[in-house]
Amino acid sequence: MSLLLVSIFAVLLVLGAPIAVCLGLSSAIVIALEGLPVSVLAQRSLNALDSSPLLAVPLFIFAASLLNATGVTTHLFDLVRMIFGRIRGAVAQVSVFVSLIFSGVSGAALADIGALGAIQINQMKAQGYREEFAAGLTIAAATIGPIFPPSIPIIIYASVANVSAVQLLLAGIIPALLLTALLMVQVAVVARVKGLPRDDVSASPRAVARKTLVSLPALLAPVLLIGGLMSGYFGPTEVAGVTVAYALFIGVFIYRSLSLRAVGQALRETVESTANILFVVATAALFAWVLTLDQVPMKVSGFLLGLSDNPLMLLFLVNIFLLIVGMVLESIAAILIIAPIVAPALTMAGVDPLQLGIVFVLNLMIGLLTPPVGMSLYMITIITKMPVSRVIAGVMPFFIPLLLSLLVVSAVPALSTWLPETLMK
Template sequence: MSLTAITLFFLLLLTGAPVAIALGLGSALALWWFDMPLAVMAQRIVNSLDSTTLLAVPMFIFAAALFNVTGLTTQLFDFIRMVIGRIRGGLGYVTVLTHLVFSGVSGAALADIGALGRIQIDMMREQGYKDNFSAGICMAAATLGPIFPPSIPLVIFAMAAEVSPVKVLIAGIFPALIIALFLMGMVWWVGRRAGLPRDDISVTRGEFTSRLWFAMPALMAPVVLIGGILLGWFGETEAAAVTVVYALAAGLFFYRALTWRGFVEALRETVRSTAGVMLIVGAAALFAWVLTIDQVPTKAADLLLGLSKDPWVLLVIVNLLLLVIGMILETIAAILILTPIIVPALVAAGVDPVHLGVVVVLNLMIGLLTPPVGMSLYMVSTVSGMPVERVIRAALPWIGCLLLSLAAVTFLPAASTWLPNLMLK
């Protein structure tokens, strides 16, 4: 039955069907073909969505949408630009740091590109940066969103792997900083070779103080969120609720820019994004259950352990597998399908599941920059007006940079496990 479901899934993908439809319809047809009761479909989908952990997803999406409509992203970009923009290639560093800070409220790569991409690319065009550099750094920096907490993909992984969501979220802090350092190193290298421009921004002490004041809510948002998690004041779901309250308070009382119209638009964006995520979650859970009936996860674990019991060898194999899967499968669907398959084998070999979660998500984030399903490519093409073919060429050097950071995160497990083990003994 699982072979039938997998075959139907890929056939539907080849016809251009959305991933959720291909997963759900492929599973349904396989169940029907083997005379399984179709009522089980509704049961499995509802059970997969009946999760307290998943409540964090719409709230993180809502918080990011509120920050967008109140103009917080612009304030954040302007302040960081003012601080470091005047060094060579300054807007490249500004892009990386802005995504790092904004990822503390968004939790998703495409949300970061949608909120910041047009601002960054237009500014770099004005100052003489080549479009290939602007598009490439924008896509690469957006991978920080799903690694640095709050991360929607890490929350989904924790649910699928049945590990602590709080530990997995905290595990993303140092790997995100490692990725940011690699990206800024790439900016420095390109700046030295290509002579990137310097920002022409000039500010007085009064302007600096004013912009710092207006950027403070954005700068403090990750501190409030991560600090609360580290101190044990709230878990992942409560953290999402706190982020929403924080965004509402900043928009209403600090910026005084949150209008009723903006609030409704944020709600609409949240509903649209959440509906898409939950449809994929439900369909992928059904597909994973079909695979479980035929004991595919157990057989896959035996196969992997038969290849090697060395955790480093297995991590390399899983990295290669995920890099390929990331090219053809949507992130959340890939996490829900592959996590039950790879986690048992690697945990049995001695790999920490928290470390594995960061490795899995980073692999799939690199997949956002690779065709044919790389969603970051199409998002940047939309916000920049560049043809997709040109955006793909622009992504290639940055994919190499991200692969180096993936190697560092993979072979330095302490970067992922030290902080959660310290804080959550």
């Protein structure tokens, strides 16, 4: 049954069908051929969507759209440029740092690229950076978003792997800071070796103070979000709702740049993005149910535990597997299909569930930068009008800090577990 399911899925994927159609149609065909009740299609799909943590997904998407509509991204970019000053490669460093700040409200790599990509690339091109370098750095920095809270992939992983979403979101903070630092180190090295241009911005202390004051409401959004999680007053869904309310408040009453038309546009973008994500969630639940019916999770657990009982070795093998999967499967679908199968085996072997969640998501976010299914690559080609081959050439050097951060997070569990364990005590 599982072999038939995977075969039909693979054929549909090769034919170019959307991932949700591949998952749902292959599951429906196998269910019909096996004589199982057709009502399972509706029952399992609806059960997958009946999840409180998943309510955070549309709310975070809406909050990011609202903040982008207020012009927050431009204020943040200008402020960080003033702070970094006229060092070599300053605009590139600013791109990485702003991605970290904006990730505190977006929760998704593609949201970061959509909000920041054009600004980042245009600023770097205006100062003489090669377009390939600018595009590569932009999509590499966007991988910070899905690791730093709020993270939509982490929330989805927590819902299917039975892990505390709050603890898993907190677990992503230190790995995200590590990834940010490694990317900035790489930019500093390239700036020295290649002689990247200095920033041409000049700002007096008064101008910096003025821009800080203007940007303060936007800077407080991540503080509000992370503070709510750390305090224990809010779960992911409640924090998402508060973030939406805060985005509406600063857009209407502080920046006064949020019109009814902009809110309507943000709502349309939210509905489209949420529908795409939840369609995949529903159909992946069917796919996973058929695999479970055929005892695939138990068979995979037995296979992995038969290879080794060393947690680090198993995590290394899963890393290789997920990096390959990320090249051919969309990240949300990969989480929904593979996490329920792999997570129990590694947890039984002694891998901490929080560390596994971060390693899992980071692996698949790196997959966004790899063809043939790397959505970040294709989104940047739309923004820059560059051929995808040039974008791939630009991003290749940035696999060094990405893979290094993955290796360190895999080898040092405390990077993922220390903060949530400390705060939850």
